[in-house]
Amino acid sequence: MEFVQDKFNGIIIESGSVSDCSNTFHTSLVEIITFAQNTEKNLIWLTLPIHQSHLIEPCTREGFKFHNCLETEITLVYKNVSNVFVPFIPTHTLGAGALIVNSSHEVLLVKEHGMNGYKLPGGHIDLGEPIESAIQREVLEETGIESDFESIVGITTKHPYRFGKSNMYIICRLKAVTDIISIQDKNEIEDARWTPISDYLQDTNNSLFNRQMVEKLSNEQGLRRVQLEGDRGPHKKQEVFFSNSKN
Structure with missing residues (x-):
């Protein structure tokens, strides 16, 4: 198997060079582990596609641990x-809720099937999805309302x-572009409505x-x-949120 050495004194095994044969794979894996031990490398990383899941057992037999999965x-x-530090273990799921208040001081709310009360529209942010587009998507799916993102x-x-x-859970302020409710995701959402904020706050069903x-x-x-100026290149920040910005 082929591998590269990373800047953190680790080894990354090239996925494309991994043999489907368990015996061949195991022999190569032991050789790489021996190399890592002799050269005092900290970590060895290996990503296996699902069609090579049969190779997980030889890995765990030699001391590999699960790190993350797709x-x-x-x-x-x-x-x-x-005692070496293992970075970037996924720790959180992300969700977003939309706080949308119209000119009549009404808040946009949804009720999921089985819920007693109402809540803000929203849902999970998908991998690689910007917060801004994620919450706009959720609002559209759950209420049919088109909206513009304003702030967190x-x-x-x-x-x-x-x-x-x-x-x-990230609460986002949005501005409604349309106001006619038309639920798209009827499998999840039972009802959606504009409700005066004062009425919502007084209703203990919520x-x-x-x-x-x-x-x-x-x-x-x-x-x-x-x-931000100069925020470009392969490691640019996808989104930046600052307080009291005039931009």
């Missing part, structure tokens, strides 16, 4: 030094959440957290997106 691949890591007005975290990970969130954030401006 639908079609899993990444494993071998620690040559027991709040963040909450929760642990434990699903599958032992933490969750971060969760205390959601009512407090609307009450505290309905007039806040929050963090606005800015474009």
Whole structure:
């Protein structure tokens, strides 16, 4: 198998050079582990596509641990030094909620099937999806309302959440471009409506957290997106949000 050495004194095995044969793979893997030990490398990284999942067992037999996975691949890591730092372990799922208040001081709300009360439109942010486009997409799917992103007005975290990970919930302020409700995702959303903020806050069928969130954030401006000078290249920041920005 072929591999490259990274700038952190580690080894990355080239996925395209991995043999499908378990015996051949295991022999090559032991050779790389021996090389890492003799040259005092810290870590060995290996990503296996799902069609090579049969090679996971030889890896774990030699001391590899699971690091992270996608639908079609899993990444494993071998620690040559027991106390070496292993970076970039995924820890959180991300969600976003949309705080949209119209000129009549009504807030846009949705009710999911099985819920007692109403909440802000929103949902999960997909891998690689900008916060701005994610929350606009969720609002459109759940209410049919087109909207413009304005700012981030709040963040909450929760642990434990699903599958032992933490969750971060980003509350975004948006401005409605249209006002006619037409639910797109009827499998998830039972009802959507514009409701006077005062009525929403007084209705105890709605969760205390959601009512407090609307009450505290309905007039806040929050963090606005800015474009930084010189932010370009392969490692550019996808989104930057600063407070009190005039940009």
